[in-house]
Amino acid sequence: MNYQNKTIVITGAAKGIGAACAKVFLEAGANVGLLDIDVISPTDKERSMSVVCDVSDENAVKNTIHKIKNHFGSVDYLINNAGIQRYGSVTETSSDDWDLVMNVNLKSFFLCAKYAIPFMLESKKGVVINIASVQAFVSQQNVSAYTTAKTAILGLTRSIAVDYAPLIRCVAVCPGTIDTPMLRDAINLSPDPAAVMEECIEMHLPKRIGTPEEVAELVKYLCDDKSSFITGQAFRIDGGLGITIAGSKK
Ligand code: NAD
Numbered sequence: 001m002n003y004q005n006k007t008i009v010i011t012g013a014a015k016g017i018g019a020a021c022a023k024v025f026l027e028a029g030a031n032v033g034l035l036d037i038d039v040i041s042p043t044d045k046e047r048s049m050s051v052v053c054d055v056s057d058e059n060a061v062k063n064t065i066h067k068i069k070n071h072f073g074s075v076d077y078l079i080n081n082a083g084i085q086r087y088g089s090v091t092e093t094s095s096d097d098w099d100l101v102m103n104v105n106l107k108s109f110f111l112c113a114k115y116a117i118p119f120m121l122e123s124k125k126g127v128v129i130n131i132a133s134v135q136a137f138v139s140q141q142n143v144s145a146y147t148t149a150k151t152a153i154l155g156l157t158r159s160i161a162v163d164y165a166p167l168i169r170c171v172a173v174c175p176g177t178i179d180t181p182m183l184r185d186a187i188n189l190s191p192d193p194a195a196v197m198e199e200c201i202e203m204h205l206p207k208r209i210g211t212p213e214e215v216a217e218l219v220k221y222l223c224d225d226k227s228s229f230i231t232g233q234a235f236r237i238d239g240g241l242g243i244t245i246a247g248s249k250k
Contacts, residue, residue, distance in 0.1 A: 003030035007072040008223070009065060009116055011055045011108065012082030014038040016180030017131060020212035021079050022048070024220050033068035033075070035061075035112075036082070055082045055108035065115040075119035077223050080109040080153075081131040085186060087142045101145035106152050113160055113170075120168050127223045128170040130157050131215075134238040136174055150174075154234050161232030169231040171222045176238030177209040204239030 008025050012018040013034035022032050023043075032048045034040050040050035049071055053064040069075050083105045086097045109130055120126025132153040139147045153172055160170035177183060177200045187196040200209050218237050221227055236242055 003028040005031075005074075006076040007031040007033060007068065007074050008077040008079065009033040009035065009068055009075055009112065010079040010081060011035045011112055013050075014040045016182055017175070017178060017212045017215045018079070018081040020216035021081065021219055024213070024216040025077075028220060030077075031072040033064075033072070035064055055112060056103035058111055061108070061111045062115050065112065065119070069119050074123055075116045076123065076126055078112055078116040078120075078126075078128045079131070079219060080112050080128065082108055083131065083182070085143065085146055085182060087189075088144060089142055090144045092142070093145055098145045101149055105146065105149035106156070109153060109156055113156075117160070117164060117168060121164070124167050126164075126168040128157075128160055128168065129219050129222055130170065130172045131219075132157075132172045132174045132234060134174050134176045134236055134242050136172070136234060137236070137242050157234065158232045165231060169228070171227075171230060171232070172234040173215065173218060173222065174234050174236045174238065174242075175210060175215050176204055176236070176241040178212055178215060179209050180212055183209070203244075204241055205244070206239045208239070210237060210239060 008030050010018050010021050010032060013022045014036035022034055025032050026044055034048060034050040035053040035055055037054050039052055042048040042050050049068055051064045053060045055061055086101050113128055130153050133150040135147045136150040136154050157170050157172040187193045190196045201207055215237055
């Protein structure tokens with residue numbers, strides 16, 4: 001599909017999956033509005049606009065999405081991607097950490113959709129992609145807030161798909177372990193990061209972890225008109241992580 005004169009808003013675009021999405025859509029000819037709490041230096045000054053924006057802050061989201069619409073003339077696609085991880089079971093998680101994870105990983109998806117969808121309705125077309133996780137289906141220990149937020153994203157995805165059809169589609173993408181700074185930071189918390197990485201590799205059927213570029217290519221396909229019969233679904237890109245029974249090693 002030709003993305004020329006189309007504008008895509010990507011949250012958490014400074015690194016990892018968000019940065020890979022920005023690259024893929026720029027290469028496809030789109031204008032990209034890049035939101036992050038970190039500063040992003042634009043690789044293409046004409047077709048990219050970077051804004052420092054905490055996506056859990058309603059006023060910041062509203063102003064930023066209006067700014068992007070005014071600059072490029074439309075908002076056609078939204079990739080809700082920004083996310084953080086905090087570790088702990090329910091009894092170990094503080095209320096502050098719970099609220100932080102819910103605000104960044106879930107409320108921001110609602111806020112960005114709330115302010116982007118009216119512009120999509122103006123052009124009578126649009127796609128919202130919500131980056132959830134394989135943890136929307138299966139859970140590991142000590143990520144109670146994260147797994148709860150990721151599961152709720154599937155409900156938000158269905159609601160958007162139902163409420164704004166047929167003009168707007170909404171799809172959730174659920175990655176397994178992907179090689180990003182979030183993953184590297186997580187495994188570096190362990191006294192033996194190399195062993196944790198080996199475990200991650202072993203858990204996936206292709207015997208490797210995924211790349212941000214693989215997720216970005218799926219996101220691009222799901223935005224494309226070629227996938228116009230797909231909405232409200234959750235797509236796993238998880239190297240089979242969600243279909244194996246623990247202990248079923250050869
Ligand atoms: P990352 O930490 O590498 O990048 C996340 C980006 O989000 C960072 O640039 C960060 O600055 C930004 N961000 C964090 N809080 C923000 C806020 N309040 N406002 C604006 N930006 C903010 O993470 P990633 O691995 O690329 O993850 C991207 C998404 O994919 C997340 O939603 C994550 O939960 C999900 N995911 C990642 C994996 C994985 O293995 N890496 C697996 C499943 C799902």
